[in-house]
Amino acid sequence: MLAYVFGVVLFALGICVSVALHEAGHMVTAKAFGMKVRRYFVGFGPKVFSFRRGETEYGVKWIPLGGFCDIAGMTALDEVTPEEAPRAMWRFKTWKRTVVMAAGSVTHFILGFIVLYLMATTMGLPNLTGTPKIASVSDCVRDARTDQEYVNPVCQPGDPAPAKQGGLLPGDQIVSVAGVSTPTWTDVTGRIQQLSGPVAVDVKRDGRTVPLTIDVVQVDRPVTDATNPQGPEKIVKVGSIGVTMLTNFTYNPITAFGGAGQFTADMFVQTWDRLLEFPERIPAVVHSIFGGQRDPNTPVSVVGASRIGGEAVEAGLWSLFLLLLASLNFFVGVFNLLPLLPLDGGHIAVTWYERVRDWVRGLRGKAAGGPVDYTKLSAITMVLVFLGGAVTLLTVTADIVNPIRLQ
Known part of the structure; x- marks a missing residue:
């Protein structure tokens, strides 16, 4: 307190x-x-x-x-x-x-x-804009029927490791998947989940574009059922390559000027968007005063x-x-x-x-x-x-x- x-x-x-x-x-x-x-x-x-x-x-x-x-x-x-x-x-x-x-x-x-x-x-x-930069590359990709299995997979000999085997490295930024531009992490996951087998993936590494081929694997994943959000999760097949997004960018005192400058520009855009949305969100404020969520x-x-x-x-x-x-x-x-x-x-x-x-x-x-x-x-x-x-x-x-x- x-x-x-x-x-x-x-x-x-x-x-x-x-x-x-x-x-x-x-x-x-x-x-x-x-x-x-x-x-x-x-x-x-x-x-x-x-x-x-x-x-x-x-x-x-x-x-x-x-x-x-x-x-x-x-x-x-x-x-x-x-x-x-x-x-x-x-x-x-x-x-x-x-x-x-x-x-x-x-x-x-x-x-x-x-x-x-x-x-x-x-x-x-923080990576607020969802820049598709890779934080880590997994040693394997496995079926996961629970969130715990998904977060902490227990790799077995012979398990596929698409990202690792395809040459993806921490710090790479994915710029396109199967020829489609992927400016955000949501674009990356949305595209990969629909695919299977060898896929062309372009990444930005040390200021240059590097073409790679990743063998996307279809695996089981637990997801929230849109028709029953409060009910149990359902299991679906999705494409996966075994990478996690970088959630936090670090800088030294020199590079921090550029990082803070870019972040400032992003926040200006978000601030302007929030201002444009301001009038339409007032009814929700009134609703919440009288007991609404x-x-x-x-x-x-x-x-x-x-x-x-x-x-x-x-x-x-x-x-x-x-x-x-x-x-x-x-x-x-x-x-x-x-x-x-x-x-x-x-x-x-x-x-x-x-x-x-x-x-x-x-x-x-x-x-x-x-x-x-x-x-x-x-x-x-x-x-x-x-x-x-x-x-x-x-x-x-x-x-x-x-x-x-x-x-």
Whole structure:
């Protein structure tokens, strides 16, 4: 129990640090361009303490669920003093305002990469995309009518060893089976299970493609009966060659940069896919609140993420803890760039709308227009704030009454 509480607190602390650094990203870039930063606070609610250094007040508030960076004149509607007016943010060039507003998300991306790099150099990175790289080659392939027989086969003299006899080696990456490209391990197993006898298999080894011929063997395997998932497993004949997939990639401090970079790119793709799926998964969250089974792919709140982080620490799964923390940073970073107010991406969209509008007006011989009147967007902003609050309330409620658990 103590380990669980420690994990929850540690994950929540990680989120607080991420948010604080997000706001610090805005502050540092704004100061670098000469904008006036009035205040930089971590947390909300009553003030715990603060101090002033130069023209900026720094401080901490009691509720550690966010923070803010108060930049003078972020929009033309913001009140500024006569001394602040020349340095109001809205007066600066479009690209500078864009950099300042995007800096928060960029900070999340940098934090996510750092977490992945540290993982890569210490415990390795999980093979989340199912890259068909071989971890081990079995000494034999045998019939298995139970999961135990499948996991721990007792090899007998004369048993076939297709992969070993065909020349497959640990570290090889299977790129095609019988002329069909196999970008994932699922593609490899799905293809091999349908075959029998000599099969052409191409592997990538030391940067070059090596053609091999593997004699696929049909063997008995226990599988879940799709028509009766809760019943006993049924035995089917499938093709097998006797290899296992590499589940964890290891790196040295140099190669870890490339490994973490590739993993970051993969996580960006997955994050974008999750964002596109977000609206259609909300009904499942509502269903789980009223007693339905919680789908592990449904959105979670900070509360739910912290609980999972606590369970990961309790189970000793530090790689899962760190991966969850990196994933959250990527998600928040991408989500914050969506072109919707009051997100940073919404402010960036308005800024570039002004720039394109003035460019078009210039082509037509007209003077530049004034800053966008944000009051005309207030109705849309309030709707989005309401929807965001409703989704947050739903996910927090689901994470309290019916949380996603590791087991």
